[in-house]
Amino acid sequence: MTAEPATDHLVLGREARELLFLAARTPNTFADVPVSDEQVRAIYDLVKFAPTSMNQQPLRVVLVRSTRARRQLLARLHPGNRAKSATAPLIALLVADLNFHHRLPEVFPHVPKAHELFSDKEARENSAVFNATLQLAYFIIGVRAAGLCAGPVVGYDEAGIMADFFPWLDRRVLAVLNIGPPGPDPWFPRLPRLSFDDVVSVA
Amino acid sequence: MTAEPATDHLVLGREARELLFLAARTPNTFADVPVSDEQVRAIYDLVKFAPTSMNQQPLRVVLVRSTRARRQLLARLHPGNRAKSATAPLIALLVADLNFHHRLPEVFPHVPKAHELFSDKEARENSAVFNATLQLAYFIIGVRAAGLCAGPVVGYDEAGIMADFFPWLDRRVLAVLNIGPPGPDPWFPRLPRLSFDDVVSVA
Numbered sequence: 196m197t198a199e200p201a202t203d204h205l206v207l208g209r210e211a212r213e214l215l216f217l218a219a220r221t222p223n224t225f226a227d228v229p230v231s232d233e234q235v236r237a238i239y240d241l242v243k244f245a246p247t248s249m250n251q252q253p254l255r256v257v258l259v260r261s262t263r264a265r266r267q268l269l270a271r272l273h274p275g276n277r278a279k280s281a282t283a284p285l286i287a288l289l290v291a292d293l294n295f296h297h298r299l300p301e302v303f304p305h306v307p308k309a310h311e312l313f314s315d316k317e318a319r320e321n322s323a324v325f326n327a328t329l330q331l332a333y334f335i336i337g338v339r340a341a342g343l344c345a346g347p348v349v350g351y352d353e354a355g356i357m358a359d360f361f362p363w364l365d366r367r368v369l370a371v372l373n374i375g376p377p378g379p380d381p382w383f384p385r386l387p388r389l390s391f392d393d394v395v396s397v398a
Numbered sequence: 399m400t401a402e403p404a405t406d407h408l409v410l411g412r413e414a415r416e417l418l419f420l421a422a423r424t425p426n427t428f429a430d431v432p433v434s435d436e437q438v439r440a441i442y443d444l445v446k447f448a449p450t451s452m453n454q455q456p457l458r459v460v461l462v463r464s465t466r467a468r469r470q471l472l473a474r475l476h477p478g479n480r481a482k483s484a485t486a487p488l489i490a491l492l493v494a495d496l497n498f499h500h501r502l503p504e505v506f507p508h509v510p511k512a513h514e515l516f517s518d519k520e521a522r523e524n525s526a527v528f529n530a531t532l533q534l535a536y537f538i539i540g541v542r543a544a545g546l547c548a549g550p551v552v553g554y555d556e557a558g559i560m561a562d563f564f565p566w567l568d569r570r571v572l573a574v575l576n577i578g579p580p581g582p583d584p585w586f587p588r589l590p591r592l593s594f595d596d597v598v599s600v601a
Contacts, residue, residue, distance in 0.1 A: 202436070203440075204434075204436055204437045204439075204440035204441075204544055205440050205441075205444065205543050205544050205545075206417060206543065206544060206545035207414055207417060207418070207444075207542075207543035207544075208411065208413065208414060210411065211410055211411060211414035211418075211543075212444060212543070214409060214410060215410070215414075215539075216444050216445060216447045216448060217444070217447060219447070219448075221449050231407075232598075232600070233405070233407055234407045235594075235598060236407075236594045236598075237406070237407035237408050238407075238408075239594050239597060239598060240594065241408065241410075241415060241419050241420070242419060243591040243592065243597075244419045244420060244422070244588075244591060245419060245422075245535070245538070245539070246424050246538065246548075246550060248550075248552050250589040250590075250591075252591065252592050252597075254597065255597055255598075255599070256597055256598045256599070257598075257599050257600070257601050258598065258599070258600045258601070259601050260600050260601065261600075261601060264601040288601075298592065298596075301590060302589060302590050302591070302592065303589065304589075304590070325531055325552075325572075328528055328531040328532060328535075329531060329532075329534065329535040329538075330535075331532065331535075332448070332531075332532040332533075332534075332535030332536055333535055333539070335448070335449065335532075336418075336448070336536070336539055339410075340408050340409065340410035340414075340415070341407055341408050341409060341410075342408075342409035345449075347449060347451075349451050349528075360601065369528075385447075386453040386505060386506065386507075387453075387504060387505050387507070388446040388447060388453075388455065388505070389446065389455050389501065389505065391438075391439045391442050391443065393501075394442060394446075394455075394457065394458055394459055395435075395438060395439075395442060395458075395459045395460075395461065396458070396459070396460050396461070397435070397460070397461045397463050397464075398460050398461070398462050398463065398464060398467040398491075398563060
């Protein structure tokens with residue numbers, strides 16, 4: 196699959212590396228095989244342990260399963276993204292709870308007044324979006340850990356999705372996520388990655 | 399370590415689950431064992447394959463190694479975060495390249511004018527921060543894949559770090575990341591996680 200480096204600096208086993216990063220790909224087609232709530236529960240119960248600032252855990256997930264909700268959501272995607280999502284056995288909305296601070300007494304109990312640190316709306320919303328975005332990435336890795344493919348989509352009518360799904364405006368949409376096993380001819384060739392020397396510098 | 403579910407919906411092996419999510423923790427102390435550039439290269443060469451929108455890869459990493467740079471950075475952390483970072487064998491700055499679009503002809507070559515989609519500065523910076531935040535999460539998982547602990551810190555004087563490290567203002571600081579093996583007495587008790595039913599709903 197991939198060339199073995201001369202010295203192996205990773206502890207994670209090779210199969211896991213392939214499953215999560217090296218062989219995993221964003222698919223262009225999905226197989227028509229249902230994704231159960233139990234599979235999503237297993238994914239969530241794995242990735243919920245990954246870190247967020249002050250353990251705030253602002254990510255919320257809506258599984259778009261009913262025919263009506265699915266039709267609504269597909270209509271809000273940019274036209275170029277519709278056909279691909281329409282083949283996904285499960286489409287999820289991954290969003291930030293902009294009022295996550297109400298849960299802080301529960302999830303950060305040793306600082307009873309932690310929620311008061313987020314009384315400023317703009318600071319609170321920035322923190323919600325930042326931490327829920329981390330959790331979106333963990334969730335993508337979790338989908339792969341379940342042997343499924345994750346296809347994040349960010350081209351959509353955000354105001355339309357808000358109006359259809361979150362009319363109380365207490366959420367921020369981060370991504371639409373196509374979830375399922377890959378279908379026929381699922382991948383384009385892998386796109387180039389920036390090299391270590393392009394990305395990492397030393398100060 | 400953790401209770402085995404009745405039906406196992408994950409493909410990822412149990413050792414990998416423990417390493418990356420279940421046993422992994424954000425440490426409060428680090429062991430005084432160097433983290434080499436080669437270890438960071440192995441981490442990057444694993445996580446660089448995880449997805450970003452249009453393959454834009456805006457994350458940049460600065461390894462803060464010199465005595466002077468390390469002293470500068472520690473002085474910019476909120477006082478409560480300094481002692482912990484001071485024990486980390488490696489401190490990295492994880493930042494978004496706000497001008498990532500200059501690399502799009504290389505990393506998204508099948509759409510030669512992709513960079514023109516990011517001519518609007520605000521849209522470009524939002525995209526840089528969103529995608530680099532996804533990559534920050536992947537990087538945290540990668541640090542764990544190398545058998546090391548990752549301690550993200552977001553309490554710092556951002557303007558001060560910008561002035562010291564990025565005076566050209568072409569970056570956005572996402573996190574300071576403490577990296578290394580855990581030291582003595584490294585963990586507080588695990589904080590509570592929100593349940594599946596708190597986080598996931600069906601539409």
